[in-house]
Amino acid sequence: MAEKRSHSQAFKARKRQKTAPTKAGKKAQGIPKRWKTVTADSLKWREVDMPDRLDDVEGFFGLEEIDDVQVVNNNGILQFKAAMAADSEVESEGNGGDSESEWNGFSEDAVGDTTPSVEQDSEAHSRREKETPKPSKEQSNRKKTKKEKKQNIKEKKTISRTREQPILPVNSFADLQDLHEDDIDIDLPAWESLSLSPYTLQALQKLKFTTPTPIQKLSIPSIVTGHDLIGKAATGSGKTLAFGIPIFEHLLSSSKNRSALTKLPGENDKEPDVSKLTNPLTALILAPTRELAHQITDHIQALIAASGATSPPTVVALTGGLSIQKQLRKLTQFGGADVVVATPGRLWEILSEKSGFTQWFRKARFLVIDEADRVLQEGHFKEVEEILDLLTRDAKEEVANEPEAYGTVTTVKATKVKDRQILVFSATFSKDLQKKLSGKQSWKNSNSGLLNDKDSLDYLLKKLPFREEHPQWVDVNPVDQMAENLREGIVECGNMEKDLYLYYLLLRYPLRTLVFTNSISTVRRLTNLFQNLELSVNGLHSNMIQKARLRSLERFASPSKTTSKTGKPQHQILISTDVAARGLDIKNVELVIHYHVPRTADTYVHRSGRTARSKNSGASIILCSPEEAMGIRQLIGKVHNDRGSKGGVIKSIFVDRSLVTTLKTRIELSQKIAGSTMAKESQRKEDDWLKAAAEDLGVDYESDEFVELVEKGRRGAQKRKEARSIGKDELAGLKARLKEELAKKVGKGSRLYLTSGLHNLAQRLVDGKEHDVFFGEEGGWGLGDL
Numbered sequence: 001m002a003e004k005r006s007h008s009q010a011f012k013a014r015k016r017q018k019t020a021p022t023k024a025g026k027k028a029q030g031i032p033k034r035w036k037t038v039t040a041d042s043l044k045w046r047e048v049d050m051p052d053r054l055d056d057v058e059g060f061f062g063l064e065e066i067d068d069v070q071v072v073n074n075n076g077i078l079q080f081k082a083a084m085a086a087d088s089e090v091e092s093e094g095n096g097g098d099s100e101s102e103w104n105g106f107s108e109d110a111v112g113d114t115t116p117s118v119e120q121d122s123e124a125h126s127r128r129e130k131e132t133p134k135p136s137k138e139q140s141n142r143k144k145t146k147k148e149k150k151q152n153i154k155e156k157k158t159i160s161r162t163r164e165q166p167i168l169p170v171n172s173f174a175d176l177q178d179l180h181e182d183d184i185d186i187d188l189p190a191w192e193s194l195s196l197s198p199y200t201l202q203a204l205q206k207l208k209f210t211t212p213t214p215i216q217k218l219s220i221p222s223i224v225t226g227h228d229l230i231g232k233a234a235t236g237s238g239k240t241l242a243f244g245i246p247i248f249e250h251l252l253s254s255s256k257n258r259s260a261l262t263k264l265p266g267e268n269d270k271e272p273d274v275s276k277l278t279n280p281l282t283a284l285i286l287a288p289t290r291e292l293a294h295q296i297t298d299h300i301q302a303l304i305a306a307s308g309a310t311s312p313p314t315v316v317a318l319t320g321g322l323s324i325q326k327q328l329r330k331l332t333q334f335g336g337a338d339v340v341v342a343t344p345g346r347l348w349e350i351l352s353e354k355s356g357f358t359q360w361f362r363k364a365r366f367l368v369i370d371e372a373d374r375v376l377q378e379g380h381f382k383e384v385e386e387i388l389d390l391l392t393r394d395a396k397e398e399v400a401n402e403p404e405a406y407g408t409v410t411t412v413k414a415t416k417v418k419d420r421q422i423l424v425f426s427a428t429f430s431k432d433l434q435k436k437l438s439g440k441q442s443w444k445n446s447n448s449g450l451l452n453d454k455d456s457l458d459y460l461l462k463k464l465p466f467r468e469e470h471p472q473w474v475d476v477n478p479v480d481q482m483a484e485n486l487r488e489g490i491v492e493c494g495n496m497e498k499d500l501y502l503y504y505l506l507l508r509y510p511l512r513t514l515v516f517t518n519s520i521s522t523v524r525r526l527t528n529l530f531q532n533l534e535l536s537v538n539g540l541h542s543n544m545i546q547k548a549r550l551r552s553l554e555r556f557a558s559p560s561k562t563t564s565k566t567g568k569p570q571h572q573i574l575i576s577t578d579v580a581a582r583g584l585d586i587k588n589v590e591l592v593i594h595y596h597v598p599r600t601a602d603t604y605v606h607r608s609g610r611t612a613r614s615k616n617s618g619a620s621i622i623l624c625s626p627e628e629a630m631g632i633r634q635l636i637g638k639v640h641n642d643r644g645s646k647g648g649v650i651k652s653i654f655v656d657r658s659l660v661t662t663l664k665t666r667i668e669l670s671q672k673i674a675g676s677t678m679a680k681e682s683q684r685k686e687d688d689w690l691k692a693a694a695e696d697l698g699v700d701y702e703s704d705e706f707v708e709l710v711e712k713g714r715r716g717a718q719k720r721k722e723a724r725s726i727g728k729d730e731l732a733g734l735k736a737r738l739k740e741e742l743a744k745k746v747g748k749g750s751r752l753y754l755t756s757g758l759h760n761l762a763q764r765l766v767d768g769k770e771h772d773v774f775f776g777e778e779g780g781w782g783l784g785d786l
């Protein structure tokens with residue numbers, strides 16, 4: 001039965017329909033006089049056998065070959081017109097539109113658009129009809145040449161891809177189905193049971209995602225069938241598409257309700273106009289960081305692009321640090337975006353300052369909260385509670401109170417809050433969350449190690465307007481939070497030696513490495529330190545301007561450079577605060593190093609999860625000082641459900657101490673240079689500030705009295721004074737000495753000779769094949785193997 005066919009079969013069948021001639025196409029009945037507008041769906045397409053060769057196809061691919069059906073341009077909107085003959089093969093569209101008007105071919109006005117398109121073809125066709133006698137059946141059914149077929153396909157493509165044209169087809173997705181001509185054989189048996197549309201399957205095939213990940217397999221059917229859902233799965237396990245695919249599926253299936261995509265000339269230059277929001281928002285996705293919001297946007301856009309949707313739905317990121325006006329213009333063009341990915345700060349800025357947008361956001365069909373434990377964590381985003389409150393207020397009440405706020409959207413069917421699906425995802429949730437949500441267990445009695453401030457999280461989760469009493473709970477891996485192919489290690493060293501040991505690790509394991517610290521000043525210092533040591537290092541923290549943040553990430557993600565001197569690849573290193581801990585999916589990160597011990601267990605999970613993503617392997621190493629040993633023991637116990645405290649989950653890593661000693665001189669020189677550079681830089685900034693302060697106080701900026709006052713108030717003044725006191729010549733001398741040191745080969749005579757063969761060693765760290773790497777050193781701070 002037709003309904004039982006798989007989607008891929010259905011897809012192939014549809015392609016056969018449009019590439020084959022129809023019986024109707026072979027029984028021309030003379031020139032029709034009256035024409036009626038019909039929908040594509042109402043045309044009686046018939047399945048015909050696929051010819052062996054395209055050359056065997058009589059006539060042309062598609063509508064023009066059905067006699068008595070024309071494709072016309074009616075003021076920029078493509079329409080199908082069917083002849084009103086007694087034995088008509090089409091069904092009436094109903095009462096809408098201009099279906100009853102007589103059609104006499106195109107007027108010049110109707111074809112104002114200069115875009116090369118199928119309507120020009122139709123125009124020529126209609127003129128031919130008026131000017132020349134009707135061709136014989138043989139003539140009209142003559143074989144089209146390959147060249148003609150190609151030309152026509154090209155024209156069809158052109159119209160569907162011309163996003164900037166003034167008016168696009170009303171039902172853009174439906175048109176896409178007909179304009180799609182790529183003959184792709186979908187062969188994705190592992191996705192079959194999820195009943196996805198051919199477009200999604202095509203995208204998955206192009207992206208080479210042959211198998212759904214466990215979170216995708218379990219979540220997608222629930223979401224597609226309308227359930228609220230809380231999804232928990234390890235880092236890098238494909239959670240983005242676990243909600244991205246159902247949203248795209250919804251967009252495809254609801255395409256008939258979409259309003260026209262209209263972008264008027266010059267619209268980009270105008271103020272964003274809320275009255276243009278005629279297209280209802282399908283999904284609002286909240287993410288905790290700007291970078292993650294942009295990444296989710298790119299990820300969903302990539303899915304849409306690979307699907308072959310030639311008038312694709314729009315996905316817009318709303319994040320701080322970039323122009324709000326530009327973002328709002330993107331949001332409002334084409335009648336309003338389909339999917340918005342926002343950080344709470346920027347979204348709240350828009351909702352609170354531009355009240356006209358509130359109603360539109362409130363109609364979102366899906367509300368997704370990615371990294372939910374972080375986004376909803378009390379005190380982390382003060383805006384979230386306000387946003388949720390605003391989005392969940394009774395929609396009807398608002399429409400009554402603020403009719404102007406909804407602009408011209410009165411014709412759009414409102415998605416009431418009760419119709420909204422709530423989807424919540426993270427790699428770290430309390431095991432007891434489901435019980436608490438269902439009211440079976442009080443939050444206070446719970447014993448989850450991974451969430452702080454549990455009472456407030458419970459409060460916020462209860463505020464989420466789940467439309468089901470018990471949202472679906474999908475926990476793919478309830479025992480372990482960590483990625484499957486992750487190797488965890490620990491290096492014990494003194495607090496003041498961390499720079500040295502970090503340098504050792506970076507040299508010994510030349511891999512794409514992400515180093516996490518707990519403070520912005522450490523990111524700045526370490527970036528400077530390792531740049532002096534000629535490593536390819538970039539920094540990332542929240543005090544950087546957004547463009548610099550994105551640039552740093554781009555550089556980190558770029559392919560390894562080959563250094564001209566040695567011919568060896570220079571691996572990219574990123575030193576970051578926890579702004580990069582959540583969600584970022586940077587290809588081929590092989591090693592994560594925790595320079596500072598993470599403050600919470602969930603931070604450890606997420607930081608470490610920047611490597612070993614999808615099916616890749618990776619390693620995570622903590623640098624641990626004696627003061628941190630106790631905290632680490634507890635942390636590992638929580639993360640590994642107390643298996644850590646019994647030993648064996650996190651291994652001590654072998655350190656070649658003699659080699660560490662030889663690196664000492666380099667580090668000390670670089671520390672001095674970095675200290676001096678940074679102190680001078682901060683001196684310049686501080687000077688400007690102090691001059692202004694002295695002026696305010698009415699004292700001389702250079703007076704002893706003022707200098708003394710300032711120095712007293714400074715922490716670490718002595719150290720900074722020393723660093724600043726390094727003169728130009730001394731600094732040049734330090735740099736020259738460092739250069740000499742860097743030219744020397746290090747490690748000769750030690751077990752490890754740093755100038756050779758390290759890449760294999762590093763790879764073995766990641767793969768866990770290097771026995772010497774993880775061997776559980778005795779002594780140290782008594783950690784042994786955790």
Ligand SMILES: Nc1ncnc2c1ncn2[C@@H]1O[C@H](COP(=O)(O)OP(=O)(O)OP(=O)(O)O)[C@@H](O)[C@H]1O
Nearest residue numbers: 209211212213235236237238239240427583585614
């Ligand atoms: N079915 C699949 N097959 C292969 N790769 C996939 C599949 N689904 C997603 N991926 C890829 O896996 C990687 C990780 O996906 P994603 O970023 O969604 O993980 P995540 O679970 O959200 O991680 P995190 O918890 O760190 O945010 C991405 O590069 C994505 O393109």
